[in-house]
Amino acid sequence: MMPLKLCIPLLNDKRQDFNKLAHLWQQVDAAGEKAHVHFDFSNCDFLRPNAVAFLGGLARLIEYRGGLPQFETGTIRQEIKTNLYQNGFANVMRIDSPSWDGNSIPYREDSHEDQNSIVHYLKSNWLGKGWINVAPTLANEIAGQMWEIYTNAFEHSQSAIGVFSCGQYFPKSHELLLAVADFGVGIPSNVRHHAGKPIHGKEAMRWAFAPGNTTARELPFPRGMGLDLLKEFIRINHGHLEIYSKDGYARVDSKGEVYENLTNFFDGTLVQVRLVCDDTLYLLSNEQESSPFF
Amino acid sequence: MQIKVKELVGENAMTKADGEKVYSLIHEPLIEGQTVELDFEGVEVFASPFFNAGVGRLYADLQSDALNAGLKINHLSSFGQRVLHRVLDNAKEYYLASPAHRQAIDRIVQDTASAM
Known part of the structure; x- marks a missing residue:
């Protein structure tokens, strides 16, 4: 051959x-x-x-x-x-050739959902290389939000080969970038199976980003909210989130949300997040909710 | 009964599996009317799958009054509180839906899962 x-x-x-x-x-x-x-x-x-x-x-x-x-x-x-x-x-x-501790953010492969290892990567190698000044509380919040991307990839993609990620820091713009790829079934395919009918890629992506919606395959308790929380975080903090998934595309930033059909696509999902790394810009969730939890 | 969440799941309360550990410890005592304290001291990072699996699903068997009286949440960070509030709002909406509507949602998901 x-x-x-x-x-x-x-x-x-x-x-x-x-x-x-x-x-x-x-x-x-x-x-x-x-x-x-x-x-x-x-x-x-x-x-x-x-x-x-x-x-x-x-x-x-x-x-x-x-x-x-x-x-x-x-x-x-x-x-x-x-x-x-x-x-x-x-x-x-x-x-x-061993990697070394320079300015790049390590490439990583995750065959399974190891939250402690991924959080360590996000806090130590992505946020915490000393190139940005982030308070620990903000680092914890950002790590939790980025985890929602990973957990979506593991739970929904059914990727047989795992999840792949890499990042970059842009010193001039003080931006951090994280890219996460999988080669699973993609969000629109999951939504179509969930709905049991054909849905355009952009409508499937819009559905997946709505509060409470999930295509998780295990029952029976309420799920979702991860993408909704991430969307809110990105919008408030002047970030930028793009998701290419099968034939659907979603972009979220401070200007709003855009959903599109893709005619040229691959089987899987590629997520890219850009965050501005100036903690004076961040609106942390400091407001203590006074209402009871339940 | 007090549960130190850090001792149970570590510094990161993020996954469905860890949420299920919490649920399995608190569900029965709450049903029996006991008071349960979830102490989050030392837990740093939170994500919605943990709270969905650990706390949100309690609404299947318990009403808000019983949960407010029986389940005490302490030392939860501001971000953790926000995630928990959002998860609980969603769970309330799910369980307030008519049983027929909920079954329809679950059936679609189950059929899809078995067809994959």
Whole structure:
């Protein structure tokens, strides 16, 4: 069997970049089981964390299907290589190079829902590298909100290969970025099964973001609220949340919410969150609710 | 009866599985009319699956009056309080729905799950 040569382009985090990622997945999907896939970076001079998380997951997906992903390391430009080695991605490329504690936020793979490890990553490697000044209470709140992304990925995606994430800090804008990818069934597919009828991708995403709605498959008690809490947090704190899931897209920021259909997509979900890291901007939940809990 | 949540689940109260640990300890005593204190001292990070599975589902068997009288929540951070309030508002709405409506929702989810 001839190996598939996967040409990795420049990958930022705009819509056109997502389309490129979807196209990469489509090529791998079309190659079928036991495919040998060569990742060629000759035309790539930039990789955002969403692309790193996605490519890591794609390599594991190829392995899961009995294939062999091979990273053509000789085609990777030095600055990208340095970053990939530093953030721990070298392991995906089958290169024995330990990561080191630099400015990058580590790439990670989670095959199961290990909340303590993920919270440690979020608090120590993502928020707490000393590049931003966050009070412990704010760090705990942000970690809890980001966890909602992970728990949604684990609970709803049914991803056989787990969840992949990576991050970045932007010193000039004081922004933190977290990207989380899975290769599961996607939110719209879950909503369609839940409703038992065809629903457009954008309507499925709108439904999933509504308070109390959930497609969780276990019974019987009320669920949901995670995405609703996250949405509120992002909106109040001038953050930016984007979710590409199967054929549905959702964006939440301080201007509101946007839902769209996607014509070019992959089987899975890619979430990207941007947070402004100035704790004077944050509205913490300091207001003590005076009403009884029940 | 007092439950130190940190001793039960650690510093992070986030998952459905940890919520179920709490529920399994408090459900019967509350039904029997005992007073239960959930002490969250030392618990730092919260997420909705924990409260959905641990506390929100108590509404299936208990009314607000009984819960306010029987279940004491102490040392819960501001963020934890906000998550809990949101989860409980949702749970109340779920259990206030007519049984037929709730069964219809559950049946759709169950059928979907078994079909997957």
